[in-house]
Amino acid sequence: MTDALMLLSFGDNGWGDQIARGTLVTVSLALASLPLGLVVGFLVALAKTSSEASMRAAANIYTTLFRGLPELLTLFLVYYGVQLLLNELVRQFDPSANVDVNAFVAGMVALSLVFSSYASEAFLSAFRGIKQGQYEGGYALGLSKGQTMWLVIAPQLIRLALPALGNLWLILLKETALVSVIGLEDLLRWSGVAARVTKEPFLFFGTACLIYLALSIISSAGLSRIDAWSRRGEVPR
Amino acid sequence: MSVNTLAPIAARKPPPAPERGWTGTRIAGHVLMALWIVSGAVLLLYLANNVMSPFVQRYWSQYLEGAVVTIELVALSMVLGALLSLPIALARSSRNPILSGLAYGYVYLFRGTPLLAQLFLIYYGLGSFRGFFSDIGLWWFFRDAWYCAIFSFTLNTAAYQAEILRGAVQNIDKGQWEAASSLGLGKGVTFFRIILPQALIVALRPYGNELVLMIKGSAIVSIITIFDLMGHTRRSFSRSYDFQAYIWAAVLYLMMVEGLRRIWDRLEARLTRHLKRSA
Known part of the structure; x- marks a missing residue:
């Protein structure tokens, strides 16, 4: 027991500071993918509600593609594919050049692609929950299309989409574990290194699982507060 | 008395459809x-050019083997997970606080942590207790990557399936239970013959989603040295450094997932045909 505590302690003897740094990388990767995924997801959902058939078809292809591919494969496609493409491009100008794609950026892009395709479905079903009269009411008051969307629709949309988006956030947090495979030093990566060095795999992978669990619990608590905030205008029942 | 004959009014043509201008959204x-379409055509051309390439000649049989391994893994752990999910779902909705607390803890644990971390915990982590598992004669099981993968996937999907099942059973109207008990049916018979069939229809869609998630999630077993579709993809890429390795894998995965989704939609339409009102 004391051995385990010593191995997990901060400082020279323990792995505590490495694991803490890994946790920070995990959380910041998830936080960095979130805004991009939300914005793209919203735009794709807008395209899906468009009256223009070609727009809807283009958006549906996007969703089918990134919901159908395994997340790990998307990650490899982005990481190696972009690297190859960039190298091809750069060698047009300078044959000796070599580009390395940052694992963090590749992970961020891949996770945002996957997140946005799921988020677009969440936004789409939220759009369907808003009555046509809300748009008409906005236009009748003389608001422009953009103002109606921003001032009338968006606040309701957030409230309706929030439960589904909260679930997607929890999934995103767990999916960040995949980037350890392309060498990003996240929580799982450091746990693996510590497990190999100390020959205590159960201790370190168990700790990693508990930290992921703690992150989920904290997120759930935060999400229910945001949910309560988004419902502050409703009549209490 | 003259008859007032009314000249029939000629039917008018419907107004012409409003002209669809080239609006910004339409252009976009x-x-x-x-x-x-262009990228799809480029992809098809690329694949067609490479169908007879040395890469495909050399590796296509391995890709097929890998796909079979992926399907085996998913099918086996889905079925085992379904069996395991039944007692968990029952415990979760039981009135005994200890039982439901334990089931809740199980579900929360497996849904709150990444599948990859669970896989590592079981495959590498249980090695810490090698002596113990050797003593009870189970070390052969936890030493093998394939068994460990099936074990951790089963535990993981059981947690998700238990929640699907519980949600579906709770969704069934209470009147169904009452009607069955007023007919003198026992609790067990009521559950298996009356409630479960109705619940499974409600659960059909989430089960399909879980199956798709499992196919996609199964790609991570390639990290613990199992040669599923992703495993063969990674090996052929590291040997040839040819990017088409990943392109072919993407095509195969997309075909599996989309094919499954289509089949599942058909199945759902077929099984719920008695619920549809004819228009």
Whole structure:
């Protein structure tokens, strides 16, 4: 027991500071993918509600593609594919050049692609929950299309989409574990290194699982507060 | 008395459909669609050019083997997970606080942590207790990557399936229970013959989603040295450094997932045909 505590302690003897740094990388990767995924997801959902058939078809292809591919494969496609493409491009100008794609950026892009395709479905079903009269009411008051969307629709949309988006956030947090495979030093990566060095795999992978669990619990608590905030205008029942 | 004959009114032509102008969205939609079509055509051309390439000649049989391994893994752990999910779902909705607390803890643990971390915990982590498992004669099981993968996937999907099942059973109207008990049916018979069949229809869609998630999630077993589709992909890429390795894998995964989704939609339409009102 004391051995385990010593191995997990901060400082020279323990792995505590490495694991803490890994946790920070995990959380910041998830936080960095979130805004991009939300914005793209919203735009794709807008395209899906468009009256223009070609727009809807283009958006549906996007969703089918990134919901159908395994997340790990998307990650490899982005990481190696972009690297190859960039190298091809750069060698047009300078044959000796070599580009390395940052694992963090590749992970961020891949996770945002996957997140946005799921988020677009969440936004789409939220759009369907808003009555046509809300748009008409906005236009009748003389608001422009953009103002109606921003001032009338968006606040309701957030409230309706929030439960589904909260679930997607929890999934995103767990999916960040995949980037350890392309060498990003996240929580799982450091746990693996510590497990190999100390020959205590159960201790370190168990700790990693508990930290992921703690992150989920904290997120759930935060999400229910945001949910309560988004419902502050409703009549209490 | 003259008869007032009314001349029949000639039917008028419907007004012409409003002209569809080239609005901004329409142009943008066409441009995006054109981009997809061009990239799809480039992809098809690329694949067609490479169908007879040395890479495909050398590795296609391994890709097929890998796909079979992926399907085996998913099918086996889905079925085992379904069996395991039944007692968990029952415990979760039981009135005994200890039982439901334990089931809740199980579900929360497996849904709150990444599948990859669970896989590592079981495959590498249980090695810490090698002596113990050797003593009870189970070390052969936890030493093998394939068994460990099936074990951790089963535990993981059981947690998700238990929640699907519980949600579906709770969704069934209480009147069904009451009607069955007023007919003198026992609790067990009521559950298996009355409630479960109705619940499974409600659960059909989430089960399909879980199956798709499992196919996609199964790609991570390639990290613990199992040669599923992803495993063969990674090996052939590291040997040839040819990017088409990943392209072919993407095509195969997309075909599996989309095919499954289509089949599942058909199945759902077929099984719920008695619920549809004819228009």
